[in-house]
Amino acid sequence: MAEEFYDAGRHVFVRGHYHAVSKSGQESDARFIHLWTVGDGKLTHLVQAADSHVVQQALIG
Numbered sequence: 001m002a003e004e005f006y007d008a009g010r011h012v013f014v015r016g017h018y019h020a021v022s023k024s025g026q027e028s029d030a031r032f033i034h035l036w037t038v039g040d041g042k043l044t045h046l047v048q049a050a051d052s053h054v055v056q057q058a059l060i061g
Contacts, residue, residue, distance in 0.1 A: 001016050001017060001018075001019065002014050002015075002016040003015055003016040003017070004016070010037060010038055010039070011035060011036065011037055011038065012035075012036040012038060012043075013033065013034070013035055013036075014033065014034040014036065015031075015032070015033050016031075016032055016034075017029050017030060017031050017032060018030045018032055018050065018055075020055065020058065022058055022059060026058045026059075027058070028054050028055055028057070028058035029054065030050050030051040030052070030054040030055050031050065031051045031054075032048060032049065032050040032051070033048070033049050034046060034047070034048045035047045035048070
């Protein structure tokens with residue numbers, strides 16, 4: 001879920017979190033940040049970083 005958007009001209013930063021539920025019912029919330037590049041009015045490139053440790057711990061149980 002995206003929570004905040006920051007317009008930086010040719011780039012847009014998005015801060016938010018992913019929410020997931022494993023097959024065993026374990027829930028996790030991982031923070032993320034996306035960096036979008038904008039060209040000709042379209043999103044052309046994405047770089048993302050997420051708190052993968054939280055996801056890994058949920059998968060382990």
